[in-house]
Amino acid sequence: MTKWRPDAGQLRRPVYISLADQFTAAIKSGRLLHEEKLPGHRDLAYDLKVSIQTVSKAYDVLARRGLVSGEVGRGTYVTSTGPSLQSPYIAERLANVIDLSIVTPVCTSFHLNRMKDALHRLADTLPPAAVLSFRPNTIFPRHNEAAVTWLSTLGVSTSPQNLLVTNGASSAFTIALMSAAGPGTVLAAEEICYHVIRPLSDYLGMRVRAIAADGDGMLPEALEEACLRDKVRVLVLQPNLANPTTTLMPEARRLALAEMARKYDLTIIENDVFGPLITNRPRPIAALAPERTIYFTGFTKVAIPGLRIGYIAAPDHFAATIANRQLMANWMATPMIAELATLWLGDGTIGKLVDWQRETLRARHRIVADALHGAHYRAHPEALHVWLTLPPDHDELAFVSQARVRGVAVAPSMPFSLSGLPVGAVRVSVGATEADELRAGLDILASLLRAAPDRSVLTI
Structure with missing residues (x-):
């Protein structure tokens, strides 16, 4: 026993x-x-x-x-097999299920046609090095330059020598974490955060400390308490439309956390995969504490899922380490996708895709406001998801199961909770399906919220 x-x-x-x-x-x-x-x-x-x-x-x-x-x-x-990477979303597309569990941008024939056109253009102008070269330094210099220009529009000032092209934001986060910390390192993250942080840290032999947060994000005083109690060395933040809470951290909170990082000599890893969607976004933490911030972003959440390219910008003293970690883990990003990203950055397609996504999300959130009127949820009109709080008498896993029985998939809170405990909320994607399906799925969720909880439904 x-x-x-x-x-x-x-x-x-x-x-x-x-x-x-x-x-x-x-x-x-x-x-x-x-x-x-x-x-x-x-x-x-x-x-x-x-x-x-x-x-x-x-x-x-x-x-x-x-x-x-x-x-x-x-x-x-x-009977459970114990700790593992818990995906908050369902692993495969199921028939007769409105999948609101996975965060993905709205995609239509507009996106597919743009991709087809770009591939035709690449076929006519493809540099031989993109196919024939095995050396990153012969392929990526001009891609780095295009990325530096793009990051400048997001408020990040860096140089091509301090920038690395990766196979998407997930790869960028892994490389950033491997570069900033070693086994045994203590890192701090918000108590409800990106679901990969805990398992990735475990795999790398790092220890995670859950830091309390409010509606503006991580509490500086809670971070300081953790720094005094443990030898925290790394601070992981997602200040723009945090996954899953949709928090948009105000600049005053960013400044306070940056000062706390200076006080305790913390390296900051800033996840900005949603940042390009925000019209009037505060300055990134990389602009407030550039000497200690490893910043990364990508395109799969804000433009089109198939454009799996990420960018890491880092201070001078991290640049060589990050490049070495990339060589060790991936050797280099996929040149063909890098060519596509650079083409679209140069001709303005990326900006048009982001603008289109932003406008479409605003329309989706009008559907959310109507369907979930009276419910307690957190959202932003340019976010890909909603954080829906359940009434106190609703068991979270039972609610998720009831929704699946009714044909709607949502993401439970447990994969995002560093404590492993459910917090009585679910993440609802607004971009993963058609607008009419979104409305139908939200109507089902609203009816479940209004109904008396039924805990007899088996967990699916």
């Missing part, structure tokens, strides 16, 4: 849901392992000073979540 026990001081109403959430977090984090036996109902009830019925209901919730199984006379055992 496991030595791990729930904390009675952390129980909240409804108690059985809170208790189930503690067990869920322990299983997901690996503190409870596959085939470990859970405490007996009576013993746990005695330890926590709750009723046996409360423990039984909590174990029933765990069973519906697919985390445990029980047999009369044998006990209750963990």
